[in-house]
Amino acid sequence: xxxHSKWANIQHRKGRQDEKRGKVWTRVIREIMVAARQGGGDLxxxxxxxxxVAQAKAANMPADxxxxxxxxxxxxxxxxxxxxxxxxxxxxxxxxxxxxxxTDNKVRTVAEVRHAFSKYGGSMGTAGSVAFQFKHVGQxxxxxxxxxxxxxxxxxxxxAEDVITDEDGAIEVLTAYADxxxxxxxxxxxxxxxxxxxxxxxxxxxxxxxxDDAAKMQKLLDVLEDLDDTQAVFHNASL
Numbered sequence: 001x002x003x004h005s006k007w008a009n010i011q012h013r014k015g016r017q018d019e020k021r022g023k024v025w026t027r028v029i030r031e032i033m034v035a036a037r038q039g040g041g042d043l044x045x046x047x048x049x050x051x052x053v054a055q056a057k058a059a060n061m062p063a064d065x066x067x068x069x070x071x072x073x074x075x076x077x078x079x080x081x082x083x084x085x086x087x088x089x090x091x092x093x094x095x096x097x098x099x100x101x102x103t104d105n106k107v108r109t110v111a112e113v114r115h116a117f118s119k120y121g122g123s124m125g126t127a128g129s130v131a132f133q134f135k136h137v138g139q140x141x142x143x144x145x146x147x148x149x150x151x152x153x154x155x156x157x158x159x160a161e162d163v164i165t166d167e168d169g170a171i172e173v174l175t176a177y178a179d180x181x182x183x184x185x186x187x188x189x190x191x192x193x194x195x196x197x198x199x200x201x202x203x204x205x206x207x208x209x210x211x212d213d214a215a216k217m218q219k220l221l222d223v224l225e226d227l228d229d230t231q232a233v234f235h236n237a238s239l
Contacts, residue, residue, distance in 0.1 A: 027231050028056045029069050030082050030102040036073035037081075047181060051199065080104050087113045088131055089124040092217040095207045095237040096130035097122065103229040112227050120220040133236060134201040137161070138180025140187065140194040144169030151192055158186035174202070203236030214239040 031052040039046035043053060049070070056066050072078065082102040087110070091097050103109040117124045142151055151171050152163045159179045164172040175183045177199055184197050209217050217237050225233050 023226075024059050025056075025061060026228075028052060028059055028061065029065075030231065032056060032066065032069045033073040033080075034082055034084060034102060036070045041070045041074040041076075047178075050181065055198075085109065086127070086131075087124065088127065088129050089113075089117050089122055090130070091122045091220050091235065091237060092209060092213045093207060095209065095217060095235055096133045096203065097221070097224070098131060098134060098201055098234040099224055099227075099230055100232045100234075101227075101229040102231050109227075109229045112229070113224070116220065116223045116227065120223055121216050122220050131201075133205065134203050134234060136177055137200065137202050138175035138177060138183065139196065139198055139200050139202060140173040140175075140184060141196040142171040142173075142192065143195050146171055146192065150190065151187070154187050154190045154192060155183055158183045200232075201234040203234070206236050206238040208238050210239075 032049065035046060035049040035052045039048055041049070043050050053066055072080075082104055083106060085101050085103060085106055087099045087101065089097050089099075099113055101109050101113070114124050116122075140155075148163075148165055148171055151173065155163050155173045155175075160173050160175045160183045161179075162174045164174070166172060173183065173187070173194075180199055184194070187194065214237075217235075218239055221233055221235060221237075224230060
């Protein structure tokens, strides 16, 4: 995404998340439950659960809600069992889209995803059809005006793979999945607070869309993101 207005895209996305706080909580709770079920409820031994709990705290989720859902996942309380399923497809002008879901009814979920694609100008693909165009990485983005030299020094020393300054002045730090937590902790310890810090599927290349095509793509993305079982939507369109 280097070279594009990443900052504007991030602010737009954060605004949408703020509008849908309840949806954010639902997604984080499901992530906590799956992470705890797969790796256990001990935060010190489960990096995925640590990340999920950090996301929950960032969304102002109460500690007792976090603990209750960890207990449900680890069998201490009765709860719903969710399955992780990834769907892939194409949007406007062939833009690549990945939808990560967690569901207790995969028949319902696949029907909803397929309907969204067909109704809003996209097409559903097979497993692996677009995922090769993305890289699973840790991503931290700093606001324009942050010291590039300081970010680069701390990030690379902590094991980051790359530091990119975008044309709008935002600074992007990329890490391997396994190093994300270490790099983030080092940056925050140095007084560098990222505006965005997440593990994501980052596109290797982007497709520029403008005008009606951009509007149609945004509508498709909005519909996919609003599905009840959607956890995250990744794409390679620059709108």
